[in-house]
Amino acid sequence: MPKMNMIQALNSALDIAMEKDPNVVSFGEDAGYFGGVFRVTAELQKKYGLDRSFDTPINEAAIAAMAIGMAANGLRPVAEVQFSDYIFPAIDQIVSEMTRLRYRSAGQYTQPIVIRSPWGGGIRGGQTHSMSPEAFFTHIPGLRVVIPSNPYDAKGLLLAAIENNDPVVFFEPKRMYNGPFDGKPDGALQSWANHPKGEVPEGHYTVPLDQAEVVREGNDVTLLAYGTLVHVALSAAEKSGIDAEVIDLKTLTPYDIETITKSVKKTGRCIVSQEAPRTSGFAAELAAQIQEDCFYSLEAPIYRVTGWDTPYPHAHEWSYFPGQDRFINALKSVMEAA
Amino acid sequence: MATHEPRYRVPVPKYRPGDEPDFSHLKIPAAGQAKRPGVDVDGRDTIDLALGMVRVLDHNHQAVGEWNPEIKPDVLREGLRHMVLTRVYDERMLKLQRQGKMSFYMKSTGEEAVAVAGAMALKDSDMVFPSYRQQGILFARGRDIVDMMCHCISNSGDNLKGRQLPVHYTWAEGNFFSISGNLGTQFPQAVGWAMAARYKGEDQVTASWIGDGTTAEGDFHGALTLASTYHAAVILNVVNNQFAISTHQNMAIGDAPTFAMKGLGYGIASLRVDGNDFLAVYAAMQWAAERARKGHGPTYIEYFSYRADAHSTSDDPSGYRPKTEAKAWPLGDPIERLKNHLIGLGEWDDERHETLEKELNDLVVKSYKEAESHGTLHDGPLSPIPSIFEDVFEEQDWRLIRQRQDLGV
Numbered sequence: 001m002p003k004m005n006m007i008q009a010l011n012s013a014l015d016i017a018m019e020k021d022p023n024v025v026s027f028g029e030d031a032g033y034f035g036g037v038f039r040v041t042a043e044l045q046k047k048y049g050l051d052r053s054f055d056t057p058i059n060e061a062a063i064a065a066m067a068i069g070m071a072a073n074g075l076r077p078v079a080e081v082q083f084s085d086y087i088f089p090a091i092d093q094i095v096s097e098m099t100r101l102r103y104r105s106a107g108q109y110t111q112p113i114v115i116r117s118p119w120g121g122g123i124r125g126g127q128t129h130s131m132s133p134e135a136f137f138t139h140i141p142g143l144r145v146v147i148p149s150n151p152y153d154a155k156g157l158l159l160a161a162i163e164n165n166d167p168v169v170f171f172e173p174k175r176m177y178n179g180p181f182d183g184k185p186d187g188a189l190q191s192w193a194n195h196p197k198g199e200v201p202e203g204h205y206t207v208p209l210d211q212a213e214v215v216r217e218g219n220d221v222t223l224l225a226y227g228t229l230v231h232v233a234l235s236a237a238e239k240s241g242i243d244a245e246v247i248d249l250k251t252l253t254p255y256d257i258e259t260i261t262k263s264v265k266k267t268g269r270c271i272v273s274q275e276a277p278r279t280s281g282f283a284a285e286l287a288a289q290i291q292e293d294c295f296y297s298l299e300a301p302i303y304r305v306t307g308w309d310t311p312y313p314h315a316h317e318w319s320y321f322p323g324q325d326r327f328i329n330a331l332k333s334v335m336e337a338a
Numbered sequence: 339m340a341t342h343e344p345r346y347r348v349p350v351p352k353y354r355p356g357d358e359p360d361f362s363h364l365k366i367p368a369a370g371q372a373k374r375p376g377v378d379v380d381g382r383d384t385i386d387l388a389l390g391m392v393r394v395l396d397h398n399h400q401a402v403g404e405w406n407p408e409i410k411p412d413v414l415r416e417g418l419r420h421m422v423l424t425r426v427y428d429e430r431m432l433k434l435q436r437q438g439k440m441s442f443y444m445k446s447t448g449e450e451a452v453a454v455a456g457a458m459a460l461k462d463s464d465m466v467f468p469s470y471r472q473q474g475i476l477f478a479r480g481r482d483i484v485d486m487m488c489h490c491i492s493n494s495g496d497n498l499k500g501r502q503l504p505v506h507y508t509w510a511e512g513n514f515f516s517i518s519g520n521l522g523t524q525f526p527q528a529v530g531w532a533m534a535a536r537y538k539g540e541d542q543v544t545a546s547w548i549g550d551g552t553t554a555e556g557d558f559h560g561a562l563t564l565a566s567t568y569h570a571a572v573i574l575n576v577v578n579n580q581f582a583i584s585t586h587q588n589m590a591i592g593d594a595p596t597f598a599m600k601g602l603g604y605g606i607a608s609l610r611v612d613g614n615d616f617l618a619v620y621a622a623m624q625w626a627a628e629r630a631r632k633g634h635g636p637t638y639i640e641y642f643s644y645r646a647d648a649h650s651t652s653d654d655p656s657g658y659r660p661k662t663e664a665k666a667w668p669l670g671d672p673i674e675r676l677k678n679h680l681i682g683l684g685e686w687d688d689e690r691h692e693t694l695e696k697e698l699n700d701l702v703v704k705s706y707k708e709a710e711s712h713g714t715l716h717d718g719p720l721s722p723i724p725s726i727f728e729d730v731f732e733e734q735d736w737r738l739i740r741q742r743q744d745l746g747v
Contacts, residue, residue: 025537051537057567062526062560069530072515073465075537077530089556096520097527103729106499108510110732142730165732210735254735 004200005192006177009151010040010116013158014078016204018048021076024162026053028063028080028116037082038118038177060086064093064115071167072101072109078162084119084171085131098167099142111167114158119147119171120228120275121312122181122321130312132227132276137169138253138285144168144209145252149230150180150197153250156207164209173227183232183323212256214263218245221269221334224260224286226252229273229305229322236327242335252282260286261293268299269334275322278306300337303330351586355656359666366668369396369615370403377629381566381607381636388598388608391642394617399678407459407621411685417458417478417616418680421450421673422691423698424474427483430702431490431504435651440491440715444505446471448646448664451616451672452547452577454478459623460545465531467515467524467546470505471577479512483705484712492720493713499721499728522552525561525574532565532572532630543630545573545623550597551582554590562638566604571630573623574606574638577613579645584658601638613641614669616676642669723747 004012017024026041032055035042044053056063060081067077081087087094094115101109121130137145144166148154154172161168175181179190180197192198216234220242225233226249237244245263249255264270270290272283287302305322313320353359372392375383394401401408409417428445435443446453453474457466462479466472476486488495490504498508508516515531518524528546535542552558553576565572576597580587587597594600601608607629611622619641626637646664648655655661680686713719724747727738734742 057560057563059556059560059563061556062529062564065523065526065557065560066530066533066564069467069527069532070534070537071530072527073531073534073538075534092520093523093527093557097518097523101516102732104498104502104506105508105510105516106497106501107729108497108508109516144731254737257736 001199002202003193003198004151005179005198006148006151006154006172007038007040009155009200010158010172011042012200012202013155013162014041014044015047017078017159017162018044018052020204023074024076024078025051025070026078026080027056029056029058029082031055031080036080038174040116040172041080060090061093064090064098067113067115068093068098068101068111071111071113076112076162078114078116081115081117083129084117084133085128087115087117087133091136094143094169095140099140103142110165112165113167114161114170115168116170116172118174120173120175121317122175122185122228124314124317126314127311130317132274132307134171134252135276135280135282138282142166143253145171146209146250147171147173147227147252148250149173149176149227149248150195151192151200152197153207155200156205157209157250159204160206160209163206171227175228176231180231181228182235183321185318207250209251210254210256211251212247212249212259214245214259215248216244216246218243218267220244220267221271221331222247222260222263222267223327223331224249224270224272226250227275229275232322232324233273233327236324236331239324240328240331242331244331255286257289257293260290264290264294265297268297270298271303271305271330271334273305273322273327275307277309278304279309281306300334303334305330349586349588351588351659353660353663355658355660357660359660359663361666361668364668367391367393369393372403372405374404374625377625377632378634379607381605382602384607384609385602388602388610389596391610391612392618392622393612393615394621395615395675395679399675399682401617401679405618405621407617407624409617409620411680411683413458414676414680415686417454417620418673418676418686419694419698420454420458420474420477421616421676422694423477424450424454425673426695426698427477427702428473430706432651434706438716440504442504442651443490444470444650445647446473448671449577449579449613449643450474451619451676452613452641452643455616455619456545456575456623459620460543460627463513464542464627465513465515465535465544467528467531467544468517469524469547469549469552470517470519471549472547473505473507475514476507476509476512479514481509481512483702484708487706487709488712491709491715493709493715494719494721495709495712496721499725522548522555522557524548525557526564528574529561529564529568529570529572532570533568536571541631543571543573543627545575547575547577549582550576550578550580550587551585551590553597553600562601562604562606565636566606569635571633572636573626573630574636576638576640577643578640579643581645581649581659583649583653596640598638598640606636606638608638610640610642612669613643614672614675616672617679644669646671
């Protein structure tokens with residue numbers, strides 16, 4: 001099976017989607033001829049023409065609005081927002097229009113749209129190229145939020161998102177475009193070529209949009225993660241010597257409550273994690289739902305491993321980033337509690 | 339009460355309650371003055387039209403000049419009928435709102451020509467992305483009045499299942515997009531729709547409307563940038579009715595000489611049109627539609643008009659402007675002007691007009707009775723309660739299923 005990094009896997013998904021369905025179009029700032037600043041849309045313009053893969057003015061609200069109009073009129077737009085930090089100008093179009101149109105028109109108009117956006121930190125991007133704004137989006141009714149953690153899932157989830165008839169915000173953990181990241185910035189760069197999830201079929205397949213995956217089985221504590229932190233959590237579990245079960249959520253809305261509760265009821269302990277600031281983050285939603293569904297199985301409080309309630313710092317990036325040590329400390333604490 | 343001079347300019351309207359409005363300072367070009375260029379004109383060459391005003395009906399109610407669309411009397415009478423129906427409907431709905439039959443209403447009094455003539459100059463197959471004050475389009479396109487009323491009273495017959503405020507219609511069958519309450523969002527969406535129509539090889543034209551106040555929104559700039567960049571088959575309309583709720587248009591226009599001029603910075607063909615002149619609105623929209631259909635790109639149009647009544651049932655204009663302003667408005671009333679034009683042609687008279695008003699009033703009263711047979715907002719039947727969890731996603735996910743159970747329905 002061919003080896004692909006996440007960029008190649010995403011590009012392959014777009015290529016297959018555009019080949020398969022002439023109504024799929026791809027656009028964004030620098031996303032046409034140049035193929036995007038991370039090259040996810042490379043070669044698509046050459047292969048499918050200017051009107052199917054094109055550049056846009058620098059106006060994220062207009063990009064979202066254009067996608068809305070196109071989708072209502074039968075196309076399946078895949079719009080790129082260059083960095084998830086820059087998605088906020090589009091928020092009105094996403095919150096008030098795209099995600100409500102099916103509802104407010106009682107199904108007369110639908111919005112099969114994917115907004116792709118490079119997401120997360122760990123690339124020395126400073127506060128304007130590092131954000132994890134997923135919680136703003138998981139709060140929106142009618143929107144699916146998807147965050148893959150590896151090339152295999154990235155391709156399968158993106159194809160599923162494009163083929164789905166609901167709007168999807170698809171965040172791409174850019175720290176892992178080229179290889180998995182265990183949270184140790186000084187370690188040697190890793191490559192997807194040596195990772196089982198770097199084996200990506202050439203052809204079409206999908207990964208379900210509402211299923212999490214147990215990526216490490218364990219009996220003592222459940223560790224929930226998505227995106228970049230999946231690999232950090234896995235490494236921390238290995239190093240801690242604690243028998244932790246690690247779950248990769250993949251889809252945040254709607255999240256896979258069955259897989260989560262099954263695991264927590266088995267282990268009796270849970271840590272939820274996110275790279276985003278702590279307060280009102282997605283981890284808080286998970287913690288609230290887990291205590292509702294699993295309270296009588298819990299043997300310890302649910303712990304959170306998160307970024308701090310600060311903007312993403314530049315020089316002190318690694319003091320912000322929830323790395324292995326913070327996970328290991330949380331694992332120890334949750335095992336010592338109660 | 340503040341006594342100091344303002345330290346920076348904050349625009350205020352010329353007249354406040356108690357003032358005697360006088361609009362003689364407005365420079366209104368005479369009817370027939372504007373030149374009508376070919377539909378393939380370079381957008382940048384429309385500066386005279388953006389600064390002037392396309393007007394066809396003169397002060398004697400005669401159609402004059404190059405923009406006279408020379409419409410047959412039958413079509414004019416049809417336009418008059420749609421405008422009168424719009425007004426009668428609005429009046430009735432206002433009364434019903436005051437009686438508590440609906441939560442909210444928005445009239446379009448004084449602006450009927452903008453919607454009706456615009457819709458009639460387009461094909462019914464053309465797509466429209468209106469704001470909440472172009473209900474005239476629905477009448478011009480023949481939407482069932484009972485259906486419209488069922489929407490406004492949110493009963494079991496509401497095609498939107500009671501999910502939207504009154505007046506926020508959606509009618510996909512009639513190529514009428516879903517009305518948003520968020521101002522201007524539809525403007526750039528219309529460009530996307532127009533691009534998709536071309537993508538699919540259709541010759542459909544797309545039109546969208548916003549108000550003068552909304553030109554201050556970022557989506558206005560986004561729409562004009564997109565339309566200009568992608569040369570979209572779209573008509574972007576700004577209804578300058580002078581007011582955004584209580585805020586005068588001078589809070590949005592800045593130092594631009596006209597709203598129409600704002601289009602020229604994008605290189606888009608830009609027209610300023612007498613919005614109370616049925617024939618001028620018709621002619622401008624017809625010109626823009628032909629331009630778009632033939633692939634010559636977008637048109638941006640300002641309709642100079644006056645919002646003759648409140649913004650909505652939630653405000654009282656006597657609190658922020660003189661009561662006599664609408665009467666003093668120099669461009670008159672669109673229905674009166676078309677009526678007088680038809681009378682001048684010998685194609686209409688006062689008696690027929692009164693009969694028409696009565697007929698349409700009876701129709702509206704009768705339609706409302708029928709609408710109420712499908713339920714009322716207060717006593718139902720409404721759409722079933724579980725429907726609040728439908729159409730959020732294509733299929734309900736576990737959260738919605740659980741929440742529906744929590745609600746016990």
